[in-house]
Amino acid sequence: MNWSRFINFLLIVGFFNAISFGIYDFWFRPKLFINKPQIKTVSKIADPPADPFSSTEMEYFRQLTLKYNTGQFEGALKYAEELLLKGDLSSGFGNWLRQQIPVLMTSLAWLKIQSGDCPEAQKILYRAVQRGAIPETKKALGVCLLGAKEWPEASTWLADFVKDRPQDLEGRLLFADSLESLGRFDEAVLNLDAASQFTDLTAEQKLNLSNKLTAMKVKAQEGLKQKSEFSRRFYVSYLEHEHEAYLPQIFETLESSTDEFSELLGLEPVNSPIEVILYSKEAFRSVIPGGPEWSEGMFDGRIRVPFHADMKRQNLSLLTTILRHELVHALLSIRSKRRSLPTWFDEGLAQLLACRLRECSGFRFGVSPGDFLSQKMLNEPFVTLTTIEAGMAYQQSLYLTRFLAKTQNEDVFKSMLRDLEPAGPITSDFLIRKAGYDSFEKARQSVAGAWVKKLVY
Numbered sequence: 001m002n003w004s005r006f007i008n009f010l011l012i013v014g015f016f017n018a019i020s021f022g023i024y025d026f027w028f029r030p031k032l033f034i035n036k037p038q039i040k041t042v043s044k045i046a047d048p049p050a051d052p053f054s055s056t057e058m059e060y061f062r063q064l065t066l067k068y069n070t071g072q073f074e075g076a077l078k079y080a081e082e083l084l085l086k087g088d089l090s091s092g093f094g095n096w097l098r099q100q101i102p103v104l105m106t107s108l109a110w111l112k113i114q115s116g117d118c119p120e121a122q123k124i125l126y127r128a129v130q131r132g133a134i135p136e137t138k139k140a141l142g143v144c145l146l147g148a149k150e151w152p153e154a155s156t157w158l159a160d161f162v163k164d165r166p167q168d169l170e171g172r173l174l175f176a177d178s179l180e181s182l183g184r185f186d187e188a189v190l191n192l193d194a195a196s197q198f199t200d201l202t203a204e205q206k207l208n209l210s211n212k213l214t215a216m217k218v219k220a221q222e223g224l225k226q227k228s229e230f231s232r233r234f235y236v237s238y239l240e241h242e243h244e245a246y247l248p249q250i251f252e253t254l255e256s257s258t259d260e261f262s263e264l265l266g267l268e269p270v271n272s273p274i275e276v277i278l279y280s281k282e283a284f285r286s287v288i289p290g291g292p293e294w295s296e297g298m299f300d301g302r303i304r305v306p307f308h309a310d311m312k313r314q315n316l317s318l319l320t321t322i323l324r325h326e327l328v329h330a331l332l333s334i335r336s337k338r339r340s341l342p343t344w345f346d347e348g349l350a351q352l353l354a355c356r357l358r359e360c361s362g363f364r365f366g367v368s369p370g371d372f373l374s375q376k377m378l379n380e381p382f383v384t385l386t387t388i389e390a391g392m393a394y395q396q397s398l399y400l401t402r403f404l405a406k407t408q409n410e411d412v413f414k415s416m417l418r419d420l421e422p423a424g425p426i427t428s429d430f431l432i433r434k435a436g437y438d439s440f441e442k443a444r445q446s447v448a449g450a451w452v453k454k455l456v457y
């Protein structure tokens, strides 16, 4: 597993975001095996080992494993269920086959999860539970329930999974994630701590876990002071004395901006709450270890924002901008089913929409704007760039989206986000074709031409 795919730190002039796809992503379908029937030896001496099943049943076995091993889980499940209905199986084979049903169902469910269809996966998983859940069934349920923000049930399944597989890193992380949402920070710390003791971690995983652990300990301390409140689509945690007075305005910003962005981008209604956590300035620094001093907000599956006295003096305008910026990331993440989008698109839209129809909506070139960045630099997480390049990448991402909005109109984004591929990465070429360009490189060249002439869009 490539850990770095999970945490992409994105820099922005005035903002800092971390988008973590760490939790419910596509790389951890369990490795399931249908055990080959055990070879029985008849006696110690001469006889060759015999298959435990009849030749007909060995053929069933071969057919089933062929389907299974070539990823035809739906076909394999159907086949197994049809065999069981036939009723003329030996008890040995029948029992063996019945034990495979939850394995087949869980594998099929993982396939659905990979294609972003958790509702369908969940139906299959609950059926698997009735037939005898295997550990991966529980993990898969945890993944889907966590995605649906059904934290109590998610944590129950994940607790069970961790009991079965205490050495599973992803399981520990998922469990800690559910505990965090439930405000059970101390237990989350214990799980991260257990995971950091694993002996097979890479250096990168170790560093990552140590950062997570540090952050969770701060959250545990902060959590004691935090209270939470729901609105229609948001679950906001805040510090009672510092933030409470501003909650109505914060909820209003979040709810009305969600309506505005959903309409503009043609998004489905948000049907599970988006988490927003307000921190003190100091605590926020600690929950993003390694983040730059000037960071202003982040989205890592939850919107995390520092909210302090300086911001209150600015009449909440800056807080509104940050909340709207991170909200765009959150909504795009839901739209893409948590797959990563090209960074220029994600960050460009976040900046554009944060200031849409507001006083901060202008665009200014720097004294020497420099060349337009390469396709590669604009596509990948900006953390791979130097600080100066990252600043340029943010500005040029905004310029790209402004160019599209002005040369066409804002509906271009709705078109770009329509009919996303059901699985796999979402590429710049895929998105830009919806805006009428042959390729992202062609579009980039047009935009670069306008950039060097300092045309303001």
Ligand SMILES: [Zn+2]
Pocket: 010, 012, 015, 016, 017, 325, 329, 346, 347, 350
């Ligand atoms: Zn951002």
